[in-house]
Amino acid sequence: xxxxIIDTPLLQRLLALWLVMLVESVWHWPAQYxxxxxxxxxxxxxxxxxxxKGDRAQSQRLISGTLAPLVLLxxxxxxxxxxxxxxxxxxxxxxxxxxxxxxxxxTKRRARRVYQALQQNKKVLARDTAQRLxxxxxxxxxxxxxxxxxxxxxLLRYVTHYWTVLFVFLIGGGLAAFCFRVLAEFAQxxxxxxxxxxxxxxxxxxxxxxxxxxxxRVAMFMIMLIQGTRPALKALRKLPQSKTPSLSLLAAxxxxxxxxxxxxxxxxxxxxxLPRCGGSRDPVPEDIPRLLRLLNYLSIGFLTLTxxxxxxVFALTTGRL
Numbered sequence: 659x660x661x662x663i664i665d666t667p668l669l670q671r672l673l674a675l676w677l678v679m680l681v682e683s684v685w686h687w688p689a690q691y692x693x694x695x696x697x698x699x700x701x702x703x704x705x706x707x708x709x710x711k712g713d714r715a716q717s718q719r720l721i722s723g724t725l726a727p728l729v730l731l732x733x734x735x736x737x738x739x740x741x742x743x744x745x746x747x748x749x750x751x752x753x754x755x756x757x758x759x760x761x762x763x764x765t766k767r768r769a770r771r772v773y774q775a776l777q778q779n780k781k782v783l784a785r786d787t788a789q790r791l792x793x794x795x796x797x798x799x800x801x802x803x804x805x806x807x808x809x810x811x812x813l814l815r816y817v818t819h820y821w822t823v824l825f826v827f828l829i830g831g832g833l834a835a836f837c838f839r840v841l842a843e844f845a846q847x848x849x850x851x852x853x854x855x856x857x858x859x860x861x862x863x864x865x866x867x868x869x870x871x872x873x874x875r876v877a878m879f880m881i882m883l884i885q886g887t888r889p890a891l892k893a894l895r896k897l898p899q900s901k902t903p904s905l906s907l908l909a910a911x912x913x914x915x916x917x918x919x920x921x922x923x924x925x926x927x928x929x930x931x932l933p934r935c936g937g938s939r940d941p942v943p944e945d946i947p948r949l950l951r952l953l954n955y956l957s958i959g960f961l962t963l964t965x966x967x968x969x970x971v972f973a974l975t976t977g978r979l
Contacts, residue, residue, distance in 0.1 A: 824960060853926055
C-alpha cells in the first residue's frame, strides 16, 4: 500500500500539499520573520533604482519592469533548483517551499481585526489596520467602504496568494509555487494601479493574470456552486464586454453574497473607477466574516478535489481501476 505512494511523485506531492495546508491553517508565521518580507523589501529597492518617479519613456519602463523580476528571482531559483535536485527526499523541500509560499493566514487575521474594530465603532483603528493590506487610501473610506475594500482584497488575495499557489504546486512543485508567490508579491509592490508603476508593473502583472486565469475561473465556478448560481450568473451578465478576470470574480462573488462590489477607489490622490458589480445592497461589516467562511468552504472544496485525484491516481498505479 505504501510503495505506490513512494514511487509516484504526484501522490507524494498531494500528501505534502495536505500536510502544508493543515500546518498553515493552525500555525501563524509572524509577518516580520516571513521570507517573503525580504522579497518585498528587494522589490521596493529595485523599483526605486530602476523606476524612479519622473518622466521616462514608456518603453524604458516596460523593459525595466521585464528585467527587474528576472534579476531578483532567477539567481535564487536556479540555486534552489540545483540544491533540491541533489536532495534524497525532494518532496520535503517542496513542502517547505510551499509553506513559505502560502501566507494567507495573516490576511485573514487582519480582515477579522478590521471587522472587530468596525463592530466596536473604532473607525480610526479599522482604517489603520486595513491600510496594511490595501493600496487604496483608507482615510476617506466609510464603514461601507472599508467593508467593501476588505471583502475585495480578501477575495483577490485568496485566489492569487493561496488558491493559485496550490494549483501551481500540483503542476510544477514547490519551487514553481514559491517563484509564483514571489512574483505575486512583486505585482503587489509594483501594482499598475499606482501611477508611477502603471508601465513598470505591467509585465509581471500580465504574467500573474495569465497564470491565475484558469484557477480563478475554477474558484469562481465553485463559489457559484457553494453560495448560489443564479444571482452570480445575473451579476456576470451585467458586466461590460471588456471585463477582466478579477472583475468577473468580484461580480460572481458579490452576486452570490448579494452585495455590491467594485466602484471608485483612491490611489495616491488619483481616483480609479471600477464598474460596480455583484448584488443589490451595499456591504456591511458582517459580510467580512461571511466571505471568510465562504473561502473556508472553497478550501474544503479544493481538498475534496485533490482527494478524488489521489484516489484516481492511486487506483491507476495499483491497477485497481
